[in-house]
Amino acid sequence: MKTLVLVEHDNASVKDATLAVVTAAGKLGEVHLLVAGKGCAGVADAAAKIAGVGKVHLADDAAYEHQLPENVAPLVAELMGHHDAFLAPATTTGKNIAPRVAALLDVMQISEIIGIEGDKTFTRPIYAGNAIATVESSDPKLVITVRGTAFDKASSEGGSGTVEAVAATGDSGLSSFVGSELAKSERPELTSAKVIVSGGRALKDADTFKEVILPLADKLNAGVGASRAAVDAGYVPNDYQVGQTGKIVAPEVYIAVGISGAIQHLAGMKDSKTIIAINKDEDAPIFQVADIGLVGDLFKIVPELTGKL
Amino acid sequence: MKILVPVKRVIDYNVKPRVKADGSGVDLANVKMSMNPFDEIAVEEALRLKEKGAATEVIVVSIGPAKATETLRTGLAMGADRAIHVAVDDGVEVEPLAVAKILKGIADAESPGLVILGKQAIDDDSNQTGQMLAALMGRPQGTFANTVAVEGDHVVVKREIDGGLETVKLAMPAIVTTDLRLNEPRYASLPNIMKAKSKPLDSKTPADFGVDIAPRLKTLKVAEPPVRQAGVKVADVDELVAKMKALGIA
Ligand SMILES: Cc1cc2nc3c(=O)[nH]c(=O)nc-3n(C[C@H](O)[C@H](O)[C@H](O)COP(=O)(O)OP(=O)(O)OC[C@H]3O[C@@H](n4cnc5c(N)ncnc54)[C@H](O)[C@@H]3O)c2cc1C
Ligand SMILES: Nc1ncnc2c1ncn2[C@@H]1O[C@H](COP(=O)(O)O)[C@@H](O)[C@H]1O
Numbered sequence: 424m425k426t427l428v429l430v431e432h433d434n435a436s437v438k439d440a441t442l443a444v445v446t447a448a449g450k451l452g453e454v455h456l457l458v459a460g461k462g463c464a465g466v467a468d469a470a471a472k473i474a475g476v477g478k479v480h481l482a483d484d485a486a487y488e489h490q491l492p493e494n495v496a497p498l499v500a501e502l503m504g505h506h507d508a509f510l511a512p513a514t515t516t517g518k519n520i521a522p523r524v525a526a527l528l529d530v531m532q533i534s535e536i537i538g539i540e541g542d543k544t545f546t547r548p549i550y551a552g553n554a555i556a557t558v559e560s561s562d563p564k565l566v567i568t569v570r571g572t573a574f575d576k577a578s579s580e581g582g583s584g585t586v587e588a589v590a591a592t593g594d595s596g597l598s599s600f601v602g603s604e605l606a607k608s609e610r611p612e613l614t615s616a617k618v619i620v621s622g623g624r625a626l627k628d629a630d631t632f633k634e635v636i637l638p639l640a641d642k643l644n645a646g647v648g649a650s651r652a653a654v655d656a657g658y659v660p661n662d663y664q665v666g667q668t669g670k671i672v673a674p675e676v677y678i679a680v681g682i683s684g685a686i687q688h689l690a691g692m693k694d695s696k697t698i699i700a701i702n703k704d705e706d707a708p709i710f711q712v713a714d715i716g717l718v719g720d721l722f723k724i725v726p727e728l729t730g731k732l
Numbered sequence: 733m734k735i736l737v738p739v740k741r742v743i744d745y746n747v748k749p750r751v752k753a754d755g756s757g758v759d760l761a762n763v764k765m766s767m768n769p770f771d772e773i774a775v776e777e778a779l780r781l782k783e784k785g786a787a788t789e790v791i792v793v794s795i796g797p798a799k800a801t802e803t804l805r806t807g808l809a810m811g812a813d814r815a816i817h818v819a820v821d822d823g824v825e826v827e828p829l830a831v832a833k834i835l836k837g838i839a840d841a842e843s844p845g846l847v848i849l850g851k852q853a854i855d856d857d858s859n860q861t862g863q864m865l866a867a868l869m870g871r872p873q874g875t876f877a878n879t880v881a882v883e884g885d886h887v888v889v890k891r892e893i894d895g896g897l898e899t900v901k902l903a904m905p906a907i908v909t910t911d912l913r914l915n916e917p918r919y920a921s922l923p924n925i926m927k928a929k930s931k932p933l934d935s936k937t938p939a940d941f942g943v944d945i946a947p948r949l950k951t952l953k954v955a956e957p958p959v960r961q962a963g964v965k966v967a968d969v970d971e972l973v974a975k976m977k978a979l980g981i982a
Contacts, residue, residue, distance in 0.1 A: 515893040522863035531829045531948035534858045550749040557952040597872035601899035661892045714963035727969045732982045
């Protein structure tokens with residue numbers, strides 16, 4: 424089987440999310456990559472070094488600068504003329520583009536796979552991860568998004584792929600990029616952090632969240648996450664949200680501070696290796712999944728913990 | 733301008749889903765069902781656009797068994813003007829691709845300026861239908877919307893993305909999918925619930941739109957996820973620090 428993997432990048436470097444998708448694609452067959460962007464030849468060169476990669480298709484055109492799905496999806500659909508499966512990371516970029524490709528190909532997409540059971544058979548979580556479905560596709564081609572936490576990352580070195588330029592399919596003229604507000608942070612990214620400290624509604628407000636959570640995260644060189652309640656209340660930006668409809672994380676250690684453990688939150692973090700929970704309610708559902716729990720007032724516990732680490 | 737809002741009837745988000753013993757699916761018998769939460773946000777956004785004068789009519793549509801009309805009534809009680817029910821037999825699940833094809837048929841007939849969907853149905857967790865509909869209609873998409881503003885014949889959508897926020901400008905007709913922070917949906921008042929009973933509700937079938945709903949994906953089995961065992965509770969911070977040291981993170 425020939426697979427085509429969407430490389431996630433910012434026109435400067437390959438995003439980590441791509442690497443797990445390469446591993447998944449490698450289980451299906453030959454791995455080809457697509458780098459669509461503007462001024463992104465360097466990305467293609469870097470992508471060619473990912474272990475296990477064959478051809479890298481490079482589509483360098485202004486129309487692809489911001490990954491607008493109206494422009495990228497037709498390009499992918501055309502390349503799918505000689506590939507059997509399209510795989511994208513289950514990131515906001517992949518989720519934006521892949522279903523559009525699937526519809527152009529008249530294929531039913533298989534979202535957020537966590538396992539590959541055969542050429543056409545995959546496992547994926549449904550109902551906020553409360554059930555795992557095994558599904559078999561009957562479509563002639565596959566369109567798949569891959570949950571990054573479920574597959575090892577391919578090594579970004581050691582590959583010897585070849586870069587081949589492909590013609591752009593043009594600008595649809597339907598959409599344009601206006602601007603972005605991207606959070607700049609020195610902290611490890613949530614989806615690749617080894618340790619995550621997450622705060623919930625109990626943190627009261629943005630300032631308190633900062634004062635209590637950040638020093639602990641600094642001590643542990645941790646990424647910082649949050650529950651939906653904390654994001655909705657404006658303590659932290661939207662991209663901190665962990666859960667069914669936010670980011671899916673699986674760090675070595677996940678520390679949930681003042682988070683009750685609603686199923687939608689658990690869906691995003693229950694595959695973490697070790698879960699530590701700090702909550703004043705000993706019956707909070709978070710303790711049902713926590714390996715280590717400490718019942719008490721976070722405003723006393725967290726500063727003391729930070730001090731003693 | 734009309735706004736079309738597809739709404740799905742799903743397990744209520746407060747209910748913990750249970751896998752059926754025979755592994756055929758999730759047990760929905762006698763389980764509370766509600767409108768998909770993201771679709772409530774979609775209805776709310778459509779109503780606000782109408783209240784601002786950017787839209788003239790809000791049409792809710794649901795594809796599902798007879799009970800899906802309850803979900804449509806909820807949309808009507810919130811304030812939608814009329815509803816379209818595309819009926820399928822009980823127990824039949826319609827995949828996002830087929831849903832998108834049916835919605836395209838409805839959009840062709842109704843010519844809405846906007847179609848506002850949820851970003852994701854909380855049962856199948858697919859996150860596909862809006863993007864598929866946009867592709868089938870050959871129109872632009874503003875997914876995971878945090879803010880929506882109609883400006884003449886364009887709609888400007890601020891999107892929630894992994895790194896923060898992004899703004900795109902789309903030519904209408906356009907497809908928008910909602911994220912959690914777009915708005916807080918209203919509750920239907922009792923008088924509006926009563927009024928909803930007499931609002932028009934059209935009945936259709938997939939065949940009316942020439943759509944084959946035969947699934948492309950075969951579900952071989954549905955299983956419980958591995959259960960996590962609850963661990964230990966520690967008595968104080970010192971004990972916690974010791975445990976963290978043992979894990980090698982302190
Ligand atoms: C469609 C939909 C999608 C959703 N998606 C997500 C998602 O992706 N991610 C997500 O997180 N949620 C999501 N939710 C929301 C979810 O259902 C919960 O509402 C949310 O996770 C609750 O956040 P919380 O635990 O911070 O708040 P709460 O449930 O209010 O819990 C606060 C906790 O803090 C504890 N506490 C209070 N004070 C202290 C103190 N001084 N010291 C110690 N502990 C204290 C309390 O005991 C309580 O357990 C979604 C909901 C819907 C409907
Ligand atoms: N059967 C359905 N009837 C009406 N709308 C639907 C249906 N299925 C999906 N949708 C819409 O598509 C969105 C995304 O669903 P999904 O792609 O299944 O995650 C939902 O939030 C609804 O707005």
